[in-house]
Amino acid sequence: MILILKTLLNLILPNRCAYCGKIIESEHSICTECFSKLHFISAPYCQICGTPFETGTELASSSHLICPDCLSKKPITRLHRSCIVYDDFSKKTLLDFKFNDKIFLSKLFAKWLKVAGADIFEKGVDVMVPVPLSFQRILKRKYNQSALLAYDLSKLINVEVLPHTLIKIRHTKPQAALSENLRLTNIKNAYAVKNPNQIKGKRILLIDDVMTTGSTLNECAKTLLKAGAQSVDTLTIARTLKK
Numbered sequence: 001m002i003l004i005l006k007t008l009l010n011l012i013l014p015n016r017c018a019y020c021g022k023i024i025e026s027e028h029s030i031c032t033e034c035f036s037k038l039h040f041i042s043a044p045y046c047q048i049c050g051t052p053f054e055t056g057t058e059l060a061s062s063s064h065l066i067c068p069d070c071l072s073k074k075p076i077t078r079l080h081r082s083c084i085v086y087d088d089f090s091k092k093t094l095l096d097f098k099f100n101d102k103i104f105l106s107k108l109f110a111k112w113l114k115v116a117g118a119d120i121f122e123k124g125v126d127v128m129v130p131v132p133l134s135f136q137r138i139l140k141r142k143y144n145q146s147a148l149l150a151y152d153l154s155k156l157i158n159v160e161v162l163p164h165t166l167i168k169i170r171h172t173k174p175q176a177a178l179s180e181n182l183r184l185t186n187i188k189n190a191y192a193v194k195n196p197n198q199i200k201g202k203r204i205l206l207i208d209d210v211m212t213t214g215s216t217l218n219e220c221a222k223t224l225l226k227a228g229a230q231s232v233d234t235l236t237i238a239r240t241l242k243k
């Protein structure tokens, strides 16, 4: 009976590729053509910040697999991972997810986050915290895309989400419009922890949609560590790569 209903429903409302809208077999997925256009990040990559190494280079074949950036300066976060590279192709759908109410994408992205975050889950995570939006931005946008991601991921990995622990205490300019230096000052002291007891001694996984310079994630991580978190890992759908 359920099977018949499912088949009927599929005829009326077929599963569509989350990127191009083409009819496909499975739910919350993408077509093979779009899949081949997305640049998924895979090994070899830096064991700490997840930056992929070009195959054939000395770094890619070394057994340490830590990038020069992480070797020269200890990162604030324990591990960082992203699923895909933020490029012209991935950008459009990520912007639709963030600004144009395409919240159904969250289920697909959560599946990717579960795979990309394998090293983090192996190290152990106690709670997930989404990167918060300011009150003004929530009013305008109606939802926080990072919180949606955290909730859909929590259904797959069974880790609690703390949506109101880390809060944004002042409105800031959109980071995308600013240079790297301005991003740092724009975001400085913009976050606070509301209930430090909820995160004391906990290993936190911070969730966001995109990482560009990392200044937002670093500022959030600093705030959480100052409030007593044991460690902070970061996980995003997409990231930019340094040229």
Ligand SMILES: [Zn+2]
Pocket: 017, 018, 019, 020, 021, 022, 030, 031, 032, 033, 034, 035
């Ligand atoms: Zn497609």
Ligand SMILES: [Zn+2]
Pocket: 046, 047, 048, 049, 050, 051, 066, 067, 068, 069, 070, 071
């Ligand atoms: Zn690194």
